[in-house]
Amino acid sequence: xxxxxxxxxxxxxxxxxxxxxxxxxxxxxxxxxxxxxxxxxxxxxxxxxxxxxxxxxxxxxxxxxxxxxxxxxxxxxxxxxxxxxxxxxxxxxxxxxxxxxxxxxxxxxxxxxxxxxxxxxxxxxxxxxxxxxxxxxxxxxxxxxxxxxxxxxxxxxxxxxxxxxxxxxxxxxxxxxxxxxxxxxxxxxxxxxxxxxxxxxxxxxxxxxxxxxxxxxxxxxxxxxxxxxxxxxxxxxxxxxxxxxxxxxxxxxxxxxxxxxxxxxxxxxxxxxxxxxxxxxxxxxxxxxxxxxxxxxxxxxxxxxxxxxxxxxxxxxxxxxxxxxxxxxxxxxxxxxxxxxxxxxxxxxxxxxxxxxxxxxxxxxxxxxxxxxxxxxxxxxxxxxxxxxxxxxxxxxxxxxxxxxxxxxxxxxxxxxxxxxxxxxxxxxxxx
Amino acid sequence: xxxxxxxxxxxxxxxxxxxxxxxxxxxxxxxxxxxxxxxxxxxxxxxxxxxxxxxxxxxxxxxxxxxxxxxxxxxxxxxxxxxxxxxxxxxxxxxxxxxxxxxxxxxxxxxxxxxxxxxxxxxxxxxxxxxxxxxxxxxxxxxxxxxxxxxxxxxxxxxxxxxxxxxxxxxxxxxxxxxxxxxxxxxxxxxxxxxxxxxxxxxxxxxxxxxxxxxxxxxxxxxxxxxxxxxxxxxxxxxxxxxxxxxxxxxxxxxxxxxxxxxxxxxxxxxxxxxxxxxxxxxxxxxxxxxxxxxxxxxxxxxxxxxxxxxxxxxxxxxxxxxxxxxxxxxxxxxxxxxxxxxxxxxxxxxxxxxxxxxxxxxxxxxxxxxxxxxxxxxxxxxxxxxxxxxxxxxxxxxxxxxxxxxxxxxxxxxxxxxxxxxxxxxxxxxx
Ligand SMILES: NC(=O)NCCC(=O)O
Ligand SMILES: NC(=O)NCCC(=O)O
Numbered sequence: 001x002x003x004x005x006x007x008x009x010x011x012x013x014x015x016x017x018x019x020x021x022x023x024x025x026x027x028x029x030x031x032x033x034x035x036x037x038x039x040x041x042x043x044x045x046x047x048x049x050x051x052x053x054x055x056x057x058x059x060x061x062x063x064x065x066x067x068x069x070x071x072x073x074x075x076x077x078x079x080x081x082x083x084x085x086x087x088x089x090x091x092x093x094x095x096x097x098x099x100x101x102x103x104x105x106x107x108x109x110x111x112x113x114x115x116x117x118x119x120x121x122x123x124x125x126x127x128x129x130x131x132x133x134x135x136x137x138x139x140x141x142x143x144x145x146x147x148x149x150x151x152x153x154x155x156x157x158x159x160x161x162x163x164x165x166x167x168x169x170x171x172x173x174x175x176x177x178x179x180x181x182x183x184x185x186x187x188x189x190x191x192x193x194x195x196x197x198x199x200x201x202x203x204x205x206x207x208x209x210x211x212x213x214x215x216x217x218x219x220x221x222x223x224x225x226x227x228x229x230x231x232x233x234x235x236x237x238x239x240x241x242x243x244x245x246x247x248x249x250x251x252x253x254x255x256x257x258x259x260x261x262x263x264x265x266x267x268x269x270x271x272x273x274x275x276x277x278x279x280x281x282x283x284x285x286x287x288x289x290x291x292x293x294x295x296x297x298x299x300x301x302x303x304x305x306x307x308x309x310x311x312x313x314x315x316x317x318x319x320x321x322x323x324x325x326x327x328x329x330x331x332x333x334x335x336x337x338x339x340x341x342x343x344x345x346x347x348x349x350x351x352x353x354x355x356x357x358x359x360x361x362x363x364x365x366x367x368x369x370x371x372x373x374x375x376x377x378x379x380x381x382x383x384x385x386x387x388x389x390x391x392x393x394x395x396x397x398x399x400x401x402x403x404x405x406x407x408x409x410x411x412x413x414x415x416x417x418x419x420x421x422x423x424x425x426x427x428x429x430x431x432x
Numbered sequence: 433x434x435x436x437x438x439x440x441x442x443x444x445x446x447x448x449x450x451x452x453x454x455x456x457x458x459x460x461x462x463x464x465x466x467x468x469x470x471x472x473x474x475x476x477x478x479x480x481x482x483x484x485x486x487x488x489x490x491x492x493x494x495x496x497x498x499x500x501x502x503x504x505x506x507x508x509x510x511x512x513x514x515x516x517x518x519x520x521x522x523x524x525x526x527x528x529x530x531x532x533x534x535x536x537x538x539x540x541x542x543x544x545x546x547x548x549x550x551x552x553x554x555x556x557x558x559x560x561x562x563x564x565x566x567x568x569x570x571x572x573x574x575x576x577x578x579x580x581x582x583x584x585x586x587x588x589x590x591x592x593x594x595x596x597x598x599x600x601x602x603x604x605x606x607x608x609x610x611x612x613x614x615x616x617x618x619x620x621x622x623x624x625x626x627x628x629x630x631x632x633x634x635x636x637x638x639x640x641x642x643x644x645x646x647x648x649x650x651x652x653x654x655x656x657x658x659x660x661x662x663x664x665x666x667x668x669x670x671x672x673x674x675x676x677x678x679x680x681x682x683x684x685x686x687x688x689x690x691x692x693x694x695x696x697x698x699x700x701x702x703x704x705x706x707x708x709x710x711x712x713x714x715x716x717x718x719x720x721x722x723x724x725x726x727x728x729x730x731x732x733x734x735x736x737x738x739x740x741x742x743x744x745x746x747x748x749x750x751x752x753x754x755x756x757x758x759x760x761x762x763x764x765x766x767x768x769x770x771x772x773x774x775x776x777x778x779x780x781x782x783x784x785x786x787x788x789x790x791x792x793x794x795x796x797x798x799x800x801x802x803x804x805x806x807x808x809x810x811x812x813x814x815x816x817x818x819x820x821x822x823x824x825x826x827x828x829x830x831x832x833x834x835x836x837x838x839x840x841x842x843x844x845x846x847x848x849x850x851x852x853x854x855x856x857x858x859x860x861x862x863x864x
Binding site for chain 2: 283
């Protein structure tokens with residue numbers, strides 16, 4: 001836990017309390033702050049005598065060798081980048097738990113069969129470069145390297161003032177901070193025996209049920225889109241409503257409708273980024289660009305919500321501007337598609353046994369009741385590793401289920417519990 | 433008309449056709465392009481032997497002396513700045529008609545009693561610095577100089593890449609292009625006998641009634657606000673709708689409601705600028721800033737729409753986030769308040785007589801039917817000059833009533849008609 005907050009010294013975000021650690025984090029992927037924490041991570045792992053690999057996506061793999069050289073290492077992985085108004089736990093906890101695990105193994109003089117590694121995946125958040133888990137996606141060969149390298153940063157990330165005028169690509173940003181490695185980004189070049197990830201839940205279930213550990217068995221489906229509504233610029237003072245093709249008014253109706261439709265199917269639909277052009281008080285916006293994030297427990301449900309929204313958005317667009325025979329149009333671009341995922345039974349078993357072992361001393365009648373099987377609402381790099389190697393995850397509770405917010409909080413106890421569970425899970429898996 | 437397009441060489445905007453003049457304009461106030469056209473304007477007026485005054489707001493006054501030195505000049509005025517996706521006529525036509533009028537007077541060897549001046553007012557559009565007509569407002573001593581000098585540019589104007597990171601104030605922008613004059617900006621220091629302004633209608637009435645000249649008798653009321661909706665950042669993938677205080681969803685409901693309420697009272701309500709923070713695909717925006725422009729034919733109606741919207745927006749905000757006991761809040765800031773205006777009867781008479789004279793040769797039974805008394809939907813610098821000196825305006829039709837759009841268009845004939853009317857009106861007024 002000391003190390004966790006230590007690693008947060010690069011990229012302080014919004015302050016919400018009086019203690020030194022009462023700040024959020026703003027460490028966007030491949031920013032200067034990200035470079036600093038990467039340098040720290042590599043130095044720390046070298047001090048632990050790990051072998052370091054940096055691949056073409058800037059993923060950093062640090063391996064503590066095992067007895068056998070002929071089998072790949074078992075990895076603990078997550079990410080050190082954050083949201084623009086992120087917290088100190090999302091991702092960071094997972095990497096730091098890996099560092100902690102290796103330190104413990106050294107302290108105990110523990111020798112493993114295969115090696116044990118820690119991996120920091122690049123741009124998991126998808127906040128600066130708008131495809132989440134992109135670098136584990138390339139590693140899994142689910143996302144082409146060229147697509148990832150050419151992906152541009154979003155124009156609205158306040159902390160990076162060049163974003164609007166001359167957006168960086170992932171490749172140029174990797175070069176800029178010196179993390180464009182030469183090793184191919186692939187599960188073939190940098191293989192793993194398995195991937196385990198510790199993460200805060202980012203949702204309310206553990207905390208409201210008073211449970212301490214989540215054994216993550218699955219991840220819900222999601223799709224990310226960029227949408228463009230095209231209307232007509234015109235004067236706000238002289239143009240009657242019937243004579244407008246107001247792209248922002250059409251957007252507003254779409255957003256209201258999106259919640260309605262998603263809710264009816266037990267799904268979510270959210271808009272995080274919006275840009276209205278030309279952006280003048282007295283010009284009706286002729287163009288609106290926005291992001292749309294649809295999620296649901298089943299891949300099929302997400303597809304259904306998308307289908308309904310496509311029809312409804314078209315209808316809304318057609319109405320706005322119909323009076324002048326110049327209706328709005330709406331265009332969709334799919335940026336990212338992550339079907340629902342089920343994790344590997346072997347890994348789930350290791351996590352579950354470890355969780356039960358760790359909570360065994362709890363002063364409650366049935367300690368196992370402190371452990372819950374859970375589906376993740378958020379995506380994680382484990383989604384992509386699971387396509388290639390046995391994978392599962394461990395969740396620990398966070399206050400109020402709040403995440404992607406500066407006040408995101410996980411108690412030192414819960415962090416420690418999670419770290420113990422992941423260490424045990426890895427050792428268990430190694431012995432299988 | 434040649435000069436009109438000539439003056440458009442600084443700040444080409446969006447191209448919409450094949451002819452050299454088939455582009456819009458993007459000449460934001462106090463940009464480099466604005467500096468160029470100002471330099472051109474001053475040189476042109478000096479060539480016409482005018483006396484030039486540049487005041488603390490960068491307003492440029494050029495005066496052709498009359499017989500008498502003891503009376504102030506009668507002015508023809510408008511503005512050379514444009515919207516980010518503006519056209520070639522809005523404002524520009526008015527200044528160029530002034531230049532043309534002075535050239536004609538020279539050609540005819542016409543001597544006037546008082547002088548005749550042309551004024552280019554700074555930042556009439558309110559596009560870059562979000563208070564329209566601000567510099568005629570300071571001149572009329574209706575807006576304090578310090579408020580105007582400290583006004584910041586909007587962060588969203590795409591063409592000025594520094595706007596987001598280090599926004600200029602009007603004062604710093606004036607300095608940057610060398611147009612921070614030393615003469616006090618006041619009707620007391622730079623007095624006028626009267627102010628006439630030629631402008632495209634920017635609305636559909638003249639063109640749909642097939643009329644050629646609008647005698648502008650009044651201007652509708654408007655108010656500009658900046659609003660802030662404050663909710664809570666949270667994860668899009670893990671946060672149920674009931675657990676959200678989604679500032680952008682609340683905004684969407686507000687915008688839908690604003691049209692409803694304004695329409696019910698024969699008013700307009702429009703949003704031109706929006707910014708959602710933090711601006712990440714997978715973070716529910718915890719803050720939305722937007723502009724609101726309310727207009728109506730009577731000052732009281734605008735106040736009523738505002739009052740209803742304040743109540744309704746509060747109610748919408750209160751609902752969003754109620755489930756977590758952290759409802760959204762909404763804050764209003766009034767940036768600009770322009771009550772309805774009636775122009776001066778003497779000026780209206782001069783314009784009307786001139787308009788009738790100019791259309792007298794028209795091949796229709798009642799040429800006067802080509803002239804219409806009209807209320808302006810848009811604000812103009814004449815709104816502020818009218819507070820201090822007799823003022824009125826002349827409108828000419830524009831295609832489709834379209835303005836604040838690159839395809840804004842006024843035929844060469846209509847431009848010429850307008851220029852003739854304003855020249856005659858000024859001469860008539862001078863002789864009174
Ligand atoms: N865990 C997390 O916040 N990942 C970002 C990807 C997502 O939006 O779910
Ligand atoms: N004429 C014109 O477009 N002026 C800008 C001020 C307004 O928004 O009405």
